[in-house]
Amino acid sequence: xxxxxDLDFLRDYNDxxxxxxxRRARVFDRATIASATGLTPQAVSKVVARLVAxxxxxxxxxxxxxxGKPASVYRLVPNSRYAIGAHVxxxxxxxxxxxxxxxxxxxxxxxxxxxxxxxxxxxxxxAGVGRLAxxxxxxxxxxxxIGMVGPLDHAQGVVRDAHRLRHWxxxxxxxxxxxxxxxxxxxxxxxxxxxxxxxxxxxPHFRDAALIMVESGIGAGLWLGGSAYRGAHTNAGEFGHxxxxxxxxxxxxxxxxxxxxxxxxxLARGDVGTAARVLAVGVVNLLQTLDVGHVVLAxxxxxxxxxxxxxxxxxxxRTEVPRADWLAAEVTTPALGVDVIAAGAAxxxxxxxxxxxxxxxxxxxxxxxxxxxxxxxxxxxxxRAGG
Amino acid sequence: xxxxxDLDFLRDYNDxxxxxxxRRARVFDRATIASATGLTPQAVSKVVARLVAxxxxxxxxxxxxxxGKPASVYRLVPNSRYAIGAHVxxxxxxxxxxxxxxxxxxxxxxxxxxxxxxxxxxxxxxAGVGRLAxxxxxxxxxxxxIGMVGPLDHAQGVVRDAHRLRHWxxxxxxxxxxxxxxxxxxxxxxxxxxxxxxxxxxxPHFRDAALIMVESGIGAGLWLGGSAYRGAHTNAGEFGHxxxxxxxxxxxxxxxxxxxxxxxxxLARGDVGTAARVLAVGVVNLLQTLDVGHVVLAxxxxxxxxxxxxxxxxxxxRTEVPRADWLAAEVTTPALGVDVIAAGAAxxxxxxxxxxxxxxxxxxxxxxxxxxxxxxxxxxxxxRAGG
DNA sequence: CTTATTACGCAACACCGTTGCTATACGCTG
DNA sequence: CAGCGTATAGCAACGGTGTTGCGTAATAAG
Numbered sequence: 001x002x003x004x005x006d007l008d009f010l011r012d013y014n015d016x017x018x019x020x021x022x023r024r025a026r027v028f029d030r031a032t033i034a035s036a037t038g039l040t041p042q043a044v045s046k047v048v049a050r051l052v053a054x055x056x057x058x059x060x061x062x063x064x065x066x067x068g069k070p071a072s073v074y075r076l077v078p079n080s081r082y083a084i085g086a087h088v089x090x091x092x093x094x095x096x097x098x099x100x101x102x103x104x105x106x107x108x109x110x111x112x113x114x115x116x117x118x119x120x121x122x123x124x125x126x127a128g129v130g131r132l133a134x135x136x137x138x139x140x141x142x143x144x145x146i147g148m149v150g151p152l153d154h155a156q157g158v159v160r161d162a163h164r165l166r167h168w169x170x171x172x173x174x175x176x177x178x179x180x181x182x183x184x185x186x187x188x189x190x191x192x193x194x195x196x197x198x199x200x201x202x203x204p205h206f207r208d209a210a211l212i213m214v215e216s217g218i219g220a221g222l223w224l225g226g227s228a229y230r231g232a233h234t235n236a237g238e239f240g241h242x243x244x245x246x247x248x249x250x251x252x253x254x255x256x257x258x259x260x261x262x263x264x265x266x267l268a269r270g271d272v273g274t275a276a277r278v279l280a281v282g283v284v285n286l287l288q289t290l291d292v293g294h295v296v297l298a299x300x301x302x303x304x305x306x307x308x309x310x311x312x313x314x315x316x317x318r319t320e321v322p323r324a325d326w327l328a329a330e331v332t333t334p335a336l337g338v339d340v341i342a343a344g345a346a347x348x349x350x351x352x353x354x355x356x357x358x359x360x361x362x363x364x365x366x367x368x369x370x371x372x373x374x375x376x377x378x379x380x381x382x383x384r385a386g387g
Numbered sequence: 388x389x390x391x392x393d394l395d396f397l398r399d400y401n402d403x404x405x406x407x408x409x410r411r412a413r414v415f416d417r418a419t420i421a422s423a424t425g426l427t428p429q430a431v432s433k434v435v436a437r438l439v440a441x442x443x444x445x446x447x448x449x450x451x452x453x454x455g456k457p458a459s460v461y462r463l464v465p466n467s468r469y470a471i472g473a474h475v476x477x478x479x480x481x482x483x484x485x486x487x488x489x490x491x492x493x494x495x496x497x498x499x500x501x502x503x504x505x506x507x508x509x510x511x512x513x514a515g516v517g518r519l520a521x522x523x524x525x526x527x528x529x530x531x532x533i534g535m536v537g538p539l540d541h542a543q544g545v546v547r548d549a550h551r552l553r554h555w556x557x558x559x560x561x562x563x564x565x566x567x568x569x570x571x572x573x574x575x576x577x578x579x580x581x582x583x584x585x586x587x588x589x590x591p592h593f594r595d596a597a598l599i600m601v602e603s604g605i606g607a608g609l610w611l612g613g614s615a616y617r618g619a620h621t622n623a624g625e626f627g628h629x630x631x632x633x634x635x636x637x638x639x640x641x642x643x644x645x646x647x648x649x650x651x652x653x654l655a656r657g658d659v660g661t662a663a664r665v666l667a668v669g670v671v672n673l674l675q676t677l678d679v680g681h682v683v684l685a686x687x688x689x690x691x692x693x694x695x696x697x698x699x700x701x702x703x704x705r706t707e708v709p710r711a712d713w714l715a716a717e718v719t720t721p722a723l724g725v726d727v728i729a730a731g732a733a734x735x736x737x738x739x740x741x742x743x744x745x746x747x748x749x750x751x752x753x754x755x756x757x758x759x760x761x762x763x764x765x766x767x768x769x770x771r772a773g774g
Numbered sequence: 775c776t777t778a779t780t781a782c783g784c785a786a787c788a789c790c791g792t793t794g795c796t797a798t799a800c801g802c803t804g
Numbered sequence: 805c806a807g808c809g810t811a812t813a814g815c816a817a818c819g820g821t822g823t824t825g826c827g828t829a830a831t832a833a834g
Binding site for chain 2: 007
């Protein structure tokens with residue numbers, strides 16, 4: 001099951017690096033890619049030839065830039081691949097169609113009935129996919145990403161206990177949806193999906209970031225060291241259940257003085273300023289621990305008061321973090337607005353196939369102890385991790 | 388400057404995977420490595436041959452396990468490489484000599500004068516290296532790792548403002564020490580070094596972890612997704628300055644109700660139980676946000692009361708984390724005891740050379756925009772990242 | 775027209791892990 | 805003790821990666 005570092009990895013990695021550069025440039029040439037990736041120009045030619053053959057990239061004329069032979073210019077073909085993303089919230093289903101560059105081409109939003117069942121969600125998803133997929137030629141649809149409230153298990157694709165949804169305990173949603181839709185499906189926590197989307201658009205500078213989402217609860221999607229961080233049980237990001245007032249009011253989680261409780265109480269009584277300042281305390285706590293460079297504030301309950309939240313959090317980041325000159329963190333709202341989660345889920349799907357691999361996994365638990373060797377012969381012909 | 392994914396990367400990566408498996412096994416054979424790494428047995432033979440040539444590995448007889456030709460058995464040569472680690476605390480300098488397996492061979496501890504200067508530290512380091520290095524043959528010493536209180540800049544090797552040390556502002560310690568000692572030097576925050584060491588010993592299961600260190604302040608070393616996480620400005624881990632009581636007593640950092648302040652006050656009045664419970668609140672906060680699978684409690688102020696702290700934290704982790712059955716986190720004290728930081732710094736040095744590479748970096752800031760291409764020709768012959 | 779410059783791309787190359795196959799060493803069987 | 809089945813080691817050829825060397829093409833400048 002372990003993926004070794006072989007030539008396939010090399011090829012995929014370099015292909016993905018080129019796509020990554022191409023994705024954020026309208027057009028590009030060989031020298032640009034070469035200096036950006038560290039590959040030799042000749043290697044870039046080979047990579048680009050592969051990508052052209054796959055239809056992901058196409059020639060786009062030449063550029064004269066003074067003396068010398070003009071450089072061949074290429075561009076990513078946006079409509080060569082599509083992905084659909086779905087944001088499953090407690091009462092609404094938002095779905096988007098995204099192209100290979102991450103551009104959102106179409107959005108549909110619909111209500112979900114209270115306490116909707118898995119079957120009902122599948123119906124809605126299928127209907128949405130039908131409407132959105134019609135717009136793109138078949139075979140070019142990479143898959144469907146689903147961003148949903150947790151707790152859920154990303155690795156297994158199972159919803160453990162969706163917060164405040166009765167019918168969602170240990171539901172193998174990824175498998176169910178894949179079968180129903182006939183497409184690859186990725187299941188992720190809403191906040192994780194969102195931060196993937198934001199990172200996909202923001203580029204390599206966006207290495208360490210948190211997406212704070214205030215929407216029936218407060219969660220944080222973490223993007224650490226250039227990839228999504230989900231934690232040991234893929235349940236990282238329960239940011240709202242950070243205690244900031246040890247003797248505070250009780251929270252549904254059983255503890256006292258959770259950020260979420262304090263925040264929601266303030267917001268419920270219309271005190272946006274206090275709510276924002278409470279959130280800011282949590283954000284500064286997060287910065288102290290994680291030293292992220294970017295904080296993105298999102299969520300249906302926050303965005304209507306975005307200005308107030310931005311100001312409160314920015315002020316706190318500037319004044320309450322020691323050596324804030326050095327430890328500067330950029331605080332913004334999502335580039336994708338209300339579509340963050342859905343679009344992020346779509347980009348997560350694209351990222352799976354066309355993004356940079358996380359790297360071959362180190363030797364896994366396959367052998368706890370090397371000392372006492374294989375009892376059973378096992379199959380020495382290790383399955384190749386197919387692309 | 389960007390490191391592309393080339394054949395060198397492949398080789399180094401697979402060499403490191405084999406070393407990683409070998410490091411934790413007294414002896415190993417080809418089949419074991421093959422199944423643990425996913426490489427074919429033949430590839431393992433080539434890798435092992437390289438490692439034998441480098442002196443890192445040596446044959447260790449054969450093993451008969453019934454029918455068939457006996458398997459060739461190898462073992463890592465512990466004394467083929469050494470590293471020295473130093474833990475620079477506010478009043479003491481602790482240095483260790485570690486071999487390639489991570490075994491601590493020797494420890495020396497000495498006092499540091501109040502408000503010691505960089506020059507004084509260099510003297511002490513040089514003396515310590517002299518005493519420790521004498522025990523190992525020259526040329527086999529990989530380098531010196533330094534774990535120190537922050538804030539400091541790991542990437543640049545510069546101490547920004549060592550906490551409560553007057554002479555330590557923007558001191559380029561890595562460069563100074565490298566010149567003085569004539570050896571490669573790595574500078575890291577104490578907690579980061581510590582968690583690297585713990586991870587180096589614990590193996591691949593130890594993928595997401597936090598080392599909480601209580602020692603004139605409270606910090607957290609983070610090991611996320613199988614590698615050290617240091618943050619956007621390499622200053623992650625200021626765990627003690629998480630506010631857990633918004634109206635609490637003021638902290639030196641300027642905020643109110645920091646974990647560290649509440650904890651230290653309790654400890655100062657001898658109330659270990661309360662101190663431990665305060666720390667536990669922070670640990671659960673951390674678990675909610677990061678979902679790490681392992682928590683290591685360390686530090687000179689904690690270890691004397693280890694039992695009390697372990698119990699308080701374990702209880703909190705078991706009872707205050709929702710779905711604690713699923714989100715189990717193991718709480719321990721460091722396998723290396725009081726040597727964690729120093730030994731971890733040494734292993735960080737070993738990890739640099741013989742550990743798994745983090746993976747080739749994605750296209751860096753080299754080109755912000757690919758659209759408008761190179762102004763200057765630049766040197767296309769990218770320097771190869773030498774091993 | 776000639777020259778310098780810049781970029782492209784074929785072909786040969788070095789080196790990686792993989793595959794096919796043979797040689798070797800053992801337990802077992804008769 | 806010879807023959808067989810089995811498990812392992814390792815040589816040799818292979819496919820495929822990025823790299824290097826070098827000839828070719830296209831442009832501006834003289």
